[in-house]
Amino acid sequence: MTPLIVYEAVGFLLGLILGSFLNVCIARLPRGESVVHPRSRCPNCGAAIRWYDNIPVVSWLLLRGRCRDCKFAIAAHYPLVEIGLGLWFMTQAAEIYSLVHFTHAGLSTSDLVSGVIAQSSIAILGFLLIGLMVMDWQTQLLPDAFTFGGIALSFLLVSVRSFLLAPDEDEVLLSSHHIQLSSPGSSSAQGNVFLTGPERLLSDWMFSVFCAVMILLLVRWIYRSLRHREGMGLGDVKLLALIAAFLGFWPAMLSLFIGALAASAYGLILLSRGKAGATSKLAFGSFLCAGGLIAALYGEKLINLYKTLL
Numbered sequence: 001m002t003p004l005i006v007y008e009a010v011g012f013l014l015g016l017i018l019g020s021f022l023n024v025c026i027a028r029l030p031r032g033e034s035v036v037h038p039r040s041r042c043p044n045c046g047a048a049i050r051w052y053d054n055i056p057v058v059s060w061l062l063l064r065g066r067c068r069d070c071k072f073a074i075a076a077h078y079p080l081v082e083i084g085l086g087l088w089f090m091t092q093a094a095e096i097y098s099l100v101h102f103t104h105a106g107l108s109t110s111d112l113v114s115g116v117i118a119q120s121s122i123a124i125l126g127f128l129l130i131g132l133m134v135m136d137w138q139t140q141l142l143p144d145a146f147t148f149g150g151i152a153l154s155f156l157l158v159s160v161r162s163f164l165l166a167p168d169e170d171e172v173l174l175s176s177h178h179i180q181l182s183s184p185g186s187s188s189a190q191g192n193v194f195l196t197g198p199e200r201l202l203s204d205w206m207f208s209v210f211c212a213v214m215i216l217l218l219v220r221w222i223y224r225s226l227r228h229r230e231g232m233g234l235g236d237v238k239l240l241a242l243i244a245a246f247l248g249f250w251p252a253m254l255s256l257f258i259g260a261l262a263a264s265a266y267g268l269i270l271l272s273r274g275k276a277g278a279t280s281k282l283a284f285g286s287f288l289c290a291g292g293l294i295a296a297l298y299g300e301k302l303i304n305l306y307k308t309l310l
């Protein structure tokens with residue numbers, strides 16, 4: 001049995017390396033530049049960054065946050081993004097560990113693969129949300145490559161998972177009196193099949209994305225009618241659709257709630273310090289991303305807690 005620490009170490013290292021690539025995306029995507037070409041350069045003196053100065057976190061610490069050639073300060077968000085994604089991948093690797101070693105006994109191989117894909121998509125969502133959070137904060141832009149690209153990727157992953165379902169797994173049955181969900185192993189002879197497992201998974205996905213978009217468009221429209229100005233950009237709508245695509249409808253609503261709460265709190269702090277007026281722009285997308293990250297980690301617990309309160 002592979003120990004947990006191995007999973008966590010591999011996850012952390014992978015997160016650091018992808019975090020380094022994420023920094024390239026953050027610096028270039030909002031400006032419409034390619035993320036593969038040319039090689040990274042110092043934004044101040046233009047000197048190409050040597051490979052040994054490009055090691056995640058370590059190089060930044062060794063160079064004390066300065067360019068080797070011109071001593072220009074390299075922003076602290078570079079190592080922070082790398083460490084953040086490293087920790088994110090580490091927690092997801094730990095989830096995969098418990099899936100493989102503890103739930104394995106009760107799972108078929110295809111269920112296990114499907115579970116690992118589901119957990120890996122949460123890791124990918126972390127990559128996208130951390131990137132979008134920093135990009136929106138710095139540039140007020142949420143590039144389509146991350147929002148639309150992420151939604152497309154999520155659809156692909158759900159499709160793969162739908163192929164892995166057993167023939168009558170997760171189907172929705174329709175009998176004359178009630179709709180019932182079959183559990184694996186139960187007989188499906190009790191009613192007519194209303195939705196097959198794959199249809200259910202894919203329609204859930206589409207319904208979540210559609211409803212998330214509609215709700216935010218509605219909020220946007222109400223805000224515009226009341227205040228006679230644009231409250232949020234279409235980028236925020238695409239961002240919420242991305243969260244719904246990966247996490248489902250209710251976790252996306254939770255993200256919206258947390259994001260709105262955090263943004264309001266931040267706005268009030270700025271107002272009270274006289275640093276903002278009633279018409280100041282706030283990078284709402286960044287707060288929504290933070291809400292999405294919290295919902296991905298604790299969504300299920302928070303939604304259950306809310307249900308017990310009702």
Ligand SMILES: [Zn+2]
Nearest residue numbers: 042045067070
């Ligand atoms: Zn330089």
